[in-house]
Amino acid sequence: MPPIMVGSSGNMEPDNWLPCHHAMSTHPGRREGAMSKITVFRIENPVTMHGMWYKLDGSYSPFIFGLTEGKSRDLPMGWDARYGTGNRRWFSAGKSKANMNQWFSPRDAFELKASGYELFQFEVSEYMLEEHQVLFTREGIIRQEIIPIEALWDIQQVVNAG
DSSP: OOOEEEEOSSSOOGGGEEEETTOOOSSOOOOOSSOOOEEEEEEEOTTTOOOSSBOTTSOBOOGGGGSSSOTTTTSOOOOOGGGGGGGSOEEEEBSSHHHHHHHOOHHHHHHHHHTTOEEEEEEESSEEEOSSOEEEEGGGEEEEEEEOGGGTSOTHHHHHHO
16 A cells, blocks of 8 residues: 555645555544644553653553553554654554453553553544554644543443452
8 A cells, every 4th residue: 555645744745754664544643724633542650741651752661561451462562763753753543432442451451540541532643544553743732631540441340340
């Protein structure tokens, strides 16, 4: 499949586009005229901004292996050049509730919250749609908020199970 091009600036000149080689969407995140934006979800530490596999600086630190279930611990999350496309740092996020539930079990979410991680909802204007995730830049964040993990997972089942 040829790469889908994703706009990196306000104009749509081809030399300002970023390749999204693993995208499966027919609606790439382009910024045409009025800024295109999407909502994405990410679990990260609100102080350090570390995610499940990488620290903010891009160094590998797989926190996910410390989780009881670690539903997505076996995903191939090795470093890939696309995380540095356009000399920017790209962060992974889920594109929907269903997508986040593919990555994390209710127990994972519960344990992450107990470890100081939070569930963020970002509205972003600079992103690359991929088959199982969305990549976004911090520079493209329009709005962010911490939302309750219960918005995406049934945590009560974890609490009841003890």
